[in-house]
Structure formats: structure tokens, C-alpha cells
Amino acid sequence: MTVFQSKIDTSSDDFLANVEAMNGKLAELDLEFRKVLDGGGERAVARHRKRDKLLPRERIEMLIDEDSPFMELCPLAAYGSQFAVGASVVAGIGVVEGVECLIVANDPTIKGGTSNPWTLRKILRCNDIAMENRLPVVSLVESGGADLPTQKEVFVPGGRMFRDLTRLSAAGIPTIALVFGNSTAGGAYVPGMSDHVVMIKERSKVFLGGPPLVKMATGEESNDEELGGAEMHARVSGLGDYLAADEQDALRIGRRIVARLNWRKKGPAPSAEVAEPRYSSEDLLGIVGPDLKVPFDPREVIARVVDDSDFDEFKPEYGTSLCTGWATIHGYPVGILANAQGVLFSAEAQKATQFIQLANQTDTPLLFLHNTTGYMVGKEYEQGGIIKHGAMMINAVSNSKVPHLSLLIGASYGAGHYGMCGRAYDPRFLFTWPSAKSAVMGGAQLAGVISIVSRASTEARGGVVDEEADAGLRAMIEAQIEAESVPMFLSGMLYDDGVIDPRDTRTVLGMSLSAIAGAPIEGATNFGVFRM
Structure with missing residues (x-):
């Protein structure tokens, strides 16, 4: 039997103290999430509602299938900056008519939905996710274009946002724009470069320049409807493909567009029968303590995440500070690399390299569970080849072609962060627990x-x-x-895709693996030169 036998005493003082510390961190996170939900503040939200408009999350809720989850991405973007937490845009993965879609919704309650530097970075991250995982993109557009006071940081790199839409289309990945209000300047190019465009009668206004700008530039007198009204675009310019009666109708039409895409995933399907873990997800609150110097067994985390708590460990007696093995999560096969004692030695690096090669040979996605202080230093280890062995592991991670998922649960320091597939190594998704820390070193x-x-x-x-x-x-x-080095700061910098409640880990990883299966999964055949 390969079912893991838990050794945790959930009634011990240490476990209960860990739970209390984790709940404290979750409470701090909740305060920041509430700021995101508040949008532009009470007055701005009231003004928006007075116009009989839905909020961005309400639009998303009506767009996705009833009772289906929405995995929000980068909700703390711009934390610690001068801009609103969340970066004035709501983004994530939701199921529309049975199809997993990347959904991006401008928040018009924050400066009219204009794009500041963090908005741009967040949208570009989402475009990468859509491209890598073959996810149709649905844009819920209501944007005044670039945030003019910060245009020097938005204008030049902002062109990539529109380039991405055209490249998604060229790759056969559908792009759909539902326009809910004013979409000016750069905001006009999102529908302009999308495959399908829905506009709302007497609501949608899409133009490169509004009446004041046209007056200044050409001297021409015009009004909103003549320049960019929904009926004009539906009947005259041809930019609008569908003319909706109201917001609800636009969302209905958007769902029908997705239903008619004839969309099929190109990756493997999960196994039909899935057994839940044998241990409660509630236990995940007490496994990692507030002091990351105190070791914990990552197998206890794995046992509460993988199907039936069933884990086939690979090389358990060798390189024991790195745990490697095979499992399934929601029916999807994964290879797991989890730091057991923090430090990576030569044996661990070589073990990881072999394991990554095996995963690529069998087209198996990899999950990295971070709790490492980095590669071991000192005369003995330098003479033993720690640099070339660490480089071997990083080479394998860099050139691996199967999808990677990363989850920071403890420390993630130094080159160990790289070897465990940190952000710079392009994991398909990277999430963080509130307990995690990451920096060049402690x-x-x-x-x-x-x-x-x-x-x-x-x-x-x-x-x-x-x-x-x-x-x-x-x-x-x-x-x-x-x-x-704390999660909120790192998440604000977009160094992860979200800080998650440990109890949601299995759900988040399952949704990520399902999204990954939108694209073909094929392992690498060439890893370059390994220094032996």
C-alpha cells in the first residue's frame, strides 16, 4: 500500500499554536481582500449602481456556469503601491458553457477602469496563462484606456496587450469582448482586436477619441453615439457583431458565443473515478508553523491534497531532504517535488534532475512544494560539486517541457527558489500560502x-x-x-498568482491542472549539457 499514514497529532499544543498563527495570517489577508472587493469605494460603487450597472464580479458571476467556481488570479496585484489593491481589474479562470475561459473584467468604479502600470502587468500575466494553456479569453470591457498620469509606464509596454490578443487569435484561441460602457483610446482596441464583439444598446461607447478630443484635433462637432455608439458600430462601422438590449442580455449572448465555439481540450482527460484524501484539509492550517526554521514533513501536506492520500515515493532513501514521488490530484497525474528539510545538497539536486527527466519521459506535469533555504554552502560542499549539481537541477527545470505548478508553503530562498521552479522559470501557475517567505536569503x-x-x-x-x-x-x-519577503508583498509584485487559504490547496491545484489540460502535454527530449 502506498497510502501515506499521517503521524500528526491534531490535538497537540504545537499543532494548535500553528493553527492559531495561520488563522492570524489569514485574517490579515482577509482585510486586504476586502479592499479589493470594495473597488473604488462606497461612493464610486453607489454612482455605478445608480446608472443601473452591474459590478465586475457580478458580471463574472452571471457569465460563468451556475454554481461553478471562479479561480481569481493575482487579486492582490499592486499591494503596497500607490494604486488600488487588485490593480483595477478582476481576472481569473471560470467555466462558461462547460468551457474553461480566462476572464478579464475592468473595474469601472476605480478611475473609470483605466489601466495603470499594475493593471497592465496583471493583464499581460493573464494573456500568458491563456496562451500557454489554450484558454479562450472573455474580456468584460469598460475602460477609459491608459491612466494618463502614469502614461509613461503604460503606453510603450501597453502595446503588448493588443499584440497578445491578435496572437491568441492566430493560435486558434478565441477572444471575446463584451462591452459594458465607455471603452476609450486603448480600451477601444480590446474589442477592435477580439474575434467576437458584443455591444449594449445606448450603453457601449467605443472610440479612439471622445467628442472633446475630436474637437481639439479636428474641430469637428460630434456626440458619443455618432462617434462610438453601439448601434452605430452594429449598423455602420461593423465593429459590433451583436447588439444586446442590456447587460444581462450581453452576458447571455457571450455565453452563447462560447457554446458555439466547438471547443475541445487537447490535453489528457482525468481519470473517471477520484477518491478524496483520507485526511481533512482543515489539518493544513496546523502543519507549517510561524517559525520556518522548525522543520515539517511535506508528506503530511501531500497526504491532504492528493487523491486517496496515495503517494508513490521515488528514491525515498536517497537525498532525503527532497521528497519526490507520483500521485494524482482530481484524477490528473502529477510528479511532486517537495522540500523535506530545507537545504538542498548534491544528492537532492541529482535526484531532482533524474525525477524531472522521468516526468518528461512520461508527459507528467510537475508540482513543486517549496520549503528550501537554498543549496548547501561550505568548503566540503563546494569541493563536492554543489555548484554543478545545483546547476544540473536548474538546467532540468529550465528545459523541462511538461507543465509546472509551484506552491510556496514555507521558505523559498536563494537559488533553491530557482531550482524549485520559481516565477522566473515560468511555472504555469504559482501560488503561495500565508506562511511562506521568499527572498535571496533570510x-x-x-x-x-x-x-x-x-x-x-x-x-x-x-x-x-x-x-x-x-x-x-x-x-x-x-x-x-x-x-x-512576506506573501502579500510578493503577490503585490505579481511574483505569484495568488495567496491561497491552505484548505483550498486541493481545489486550486485541481482547477489549475484542468486548465493546463487545455493544451497538449509533451515532455522534453533535450536538456542541454549536464555537468557531471
């Missing part, structure tokens, strides 16, 4: 390194180290690194 270590270098420089010049100043410098740097 705050105390980084502060210590800077202190040592600073002291050596002072002494080399014949100076005397000011111990009080050095202690202050270390404390300041450590505090900065700690603040910059």
Missing part, C-alpha cells in the same frame, strides 16, 4: 552578510567599527527583508 543572514562586508571594509581602511551603528544597520536591513 533577513538575519542577509543583514549579517552586509555587516561582515561593511566591517571588513572599515577595518581595511584602518577605521574602527561603530558597534552601535552596525547593530542599527543590521536591524534595519533585517526588518526590510522581512517586510519584502
Whole structure:
């Protein structure tokens, strides 16, 4: 039997303390999520409703199939910046008429749905997800174009947003635009470059320049309807393919468009019978403690995520600080790499490299569960070849062609973050638990390194180290690194696709694997030169 036997005592003091700490982090996250749900604030929302308009999440809810989930992506984008948390756009994956779609909805309650630098980055990330996973794109458009005060950061890179739409279409991935209000300047090019366009009578206004701009540029007098009204575009310009009576009708038409796409996935289907894990997802709140120096067994996480808690471990006696093995999640086969004791040694790197090659040989997606402080340092390990062995693992991750999923549950530091398929290595999806931290190294270590270098420089010049100043410098740097390595900060920077409640892990991974199966899954045949 390969069903994992849990050793966790859910009534122990340590477990209960971990649950309390995790619930505290979830409460902090909830405060930020509430800001996202508030949109542009009470007054802006009331003004929007007074116009008899639906909010972006209400539009999404009416678009997707009844009682189906919506996996929101990058909800904390722009956290810590001058812009609204969420970056003025709601994005995620939802099922429309049985078809998984990438849905992007402007939030017109925030500066009229204009795109600031973080809006752009979030949309570009979503375009990448749609392309990699062959997901039809449905844009719920109501946008004033670029946020003019930050146009220098939006205009030049913003062209990629429209380029992506045309490339999606060229790749045979449908793009659908439902226009709910004013879509000006750059906002006009989303319907302009989409395959299917729905406009709403007396509501949709699509033009490159509104009446004031036209007056300034040409001296011509015109009104909204003449320049870009829905009926004009449906009857005269031909930009509008469908003319809806109201928002609900536009969403109905959008659903019918998706229903007629004759869409088929090109990846493997899941197994018909799926057994739930044998242990409760509630236990996931107490496995990882607030002190990431305290080790935990990642198999306890795996047992609460994979089907029937069934896990075939690969090389269990070799390279034991990295756990590798095979399982299924919601019927989809996966190979799992999970850090067991934090540090990666040469044996772990070589084990990971072989395992990644095996996954590519069998076209099996890979799931990386991060809890690593990086590759081991020191004279013995350098002489033993840790650089070339770590490079071998990173080479395998870089050139692997099967889809990768990454989940940061504990530490994710240094080159270990790279070897475990961090953001720069293009995992199809990357999610984070509230317990995770990621940086070049831990705050105390980084502060210590800077202190040592600073002291050596002072002494080399014949100076005397000011111990009080050095202690202050270390404390300041450590505090900065700690603040910059927490999940909300990283999510705000779009270094992940969302911070998730640990109890939702199985659902999120299952939805991600289902989305991945939209595209063919084929392993690599060439990994380049491995240094032996």
C-alpha cells in the first residue's frame, strides 16, 4: 500500500499554536481582500449602481456556469503601491458553457477602469496563462484606456496587450469582448482586436477619441453615439457583431458565443473515478508553523491534497531532504517535488534532475512544494560539486517541457527558489500560502552578510567599527527583508498568482491542472549539457 499514514497529532499544543498563527495570517489577508472587493469605494460603487450597472464580479458571476467556481488570479496585484489593491481589474479562470475561459473584467468604479502600470502587468500575466494553456479569453470591457498620469509606464509596454490578443487569435484561441460602457483610446482596441464583439444598446461607447478630443484635433462637432455608439458600430462601422438590449442580455449572448465555439481540450482527460484524501484539509492550517526554521514533513501536506492520500515515493532513501514521488490530484497525474528539510545538497539536486527527466519521459506535469533555504554552502560542499549539481537541477527545470505548478508553503530562498521552479522559470501557475517567505536569503543572514562586508571594509581602511551603528544597520536591513519577503508583498509584485487559504490547496491545484489540460502535454527530449 502506498497510502501515506499521517503521524500528526491534531490535538497537540504545537499543532494548535500553528493553527492559531495561520488563522492570524489569514485574517490579515482577509482585510486586504476586502479592499479589493470594495473597488473604488462606497461612493464610486453607489454612482455605478445608480446608472443601473452591474459590478465586475457580478458580471463574472452571471457569465460563468451556475454554481461553478471562479479561480481569481493575482487579486492582490499592486499591494503596497500607490494604486488600488487588485490593480483595477478582476481576472481569473471560470467555466462558461462547460468551457474553461480566462476572464478579464475592468473595474469601472476605480478611475473609470483605466489601466495603470499594475493593471497592465496583471493583464499581460493573464494573456500568458491563456496562451500557454489554450484558454479562450472573455474580456468584460469598460475602460477609459491608459491612466494618463502614469502614461509613461503604460503606453510603450501597453502595446503588448493588443499584440497578445491578435496572437491568441492566430493560435486558434478565441477572444471575446463584451462591452459594458465607455471603452476609450486603448480600451477601444480590446474589442477592435477580439474575434467576437458584443455591444449594449445606448450603453457601449467605443472610440479612439471622445467628442472633446475630436474637437481639439479636428474641430469637428460630434456626440458619443455618432462617434462610438453601439448601434452605430452594429449598423455602420461593423465593429459590433451583436447588439444586446442590456447587460444581462450581453452576458447571455457571450455565453452563447462560447457554446458555439466547438471547443475541445487537447490535453489528457482525468481519470473517471477520484477518491478524496483520507485526511481533512482543515489539518493544513496546523502543519507549517510561524517559525520556518522548525522543520515539517511535506508528506503530511501531500497526504491532504492528493487523491486517496496515495503517494508513490521515488528514491525515498536517497537525498532525503527532497521528497519526490507520483500521485494524482482530481484524477490528473502529477510528479511532486517537495522540500523535506530545507537545504538542498548534491544528492537532492541529482535526484531532482533524474525525477524531472522521468516526468518528461512520461508527459507528467510537475508540482513543486517549496520549503528550501537554498543549496548547501561550505568548503566540503563546494569541493563536492554543489555548484554543478545545483546547476544540473536548474538546467532540468529550465528545459523541462511538461507543465509546472509551484506552491510556496514555507521558505523559498536563494537559488533553491530557482531550482524549485520559481516565477522566473515560468511555472504555469504559482501560488503561495500565508506562511511562506521568499527572498535571496533570510533577513538575519542577509543583514549579517552586509555587516561582515561593511566591517571588513572599515577595518581595511584602518577605521574602527561603530558597534552601535552596525547593530542599527543590521536591524534595519533585517526588518526590510522581512517586510519584502512576506506573501502579500510578493503577490503585490505579481511574483505569484495568488495567496491561497491552505484548505483550498486541493481545489486550486485541481482547477489549475484542468486548465493546463487545455493544451497538449509533451515532455522534453533535450536538456542541454549536464555537468557531471
